Amino acid sequence: MDNIIVSNARFIVIDIIGDFIYWPIWWYTLGLKDRLQWFGGQVKGMEEALALGLWLRNFFVPMYADRSILGRGISLVTRIIILAWKLIWFLAWTALVFLAVLAWIFLPVAAVYMIYIQF
Incomplete structure (x- = not known):
């Protein structure tokens, strides 16, 4: 039967100190994996929001089905400008x-370095 002192000591040793020791391991393994997935989702989301694939697939398709030389030229120039802006x-x-x-x-490393140079 555990008394309150043993229970609290176990909490302090396992949960608090264990989490403090495990934090850098998590930060550079599972946390970094999560950030990289977030990065991929952000890039994919921006590509979908700007519809870059659609613009590239239809780059040489004349706008408004105007197949004249002037219509194709205006369409090409317009798409170049819009695509350049979207790519930027x-x-x-x-x-x-x-x-x-x-x-x-790099922020945890910088924080540890800043703490180190203070002492």
Whole structure:
């Protein structure tokens, strides 16, 4: 039969100290895997939101079914401008999300380093 002192000691040793020791292992294994899945979901979501695949598949299809030379030229120039703008947004978003993943990786190391240089 456990008394309250043994029960509390077990809680302190196993739960609190164990979680403190397990935290870096989780951060760089399961936590990092979760962040990488989040990164992939963000990139895929932005690609779907901007419909880049659709724009690339229909790049040479004339807009409004206008098959004249002028219609094809205007369509091509318009699609180049729109696709360039969408690619800039996509690359900027991907870079921002990638920086968030890098922050996930390096912030604990930076925090430990900052604590270290204080002493």
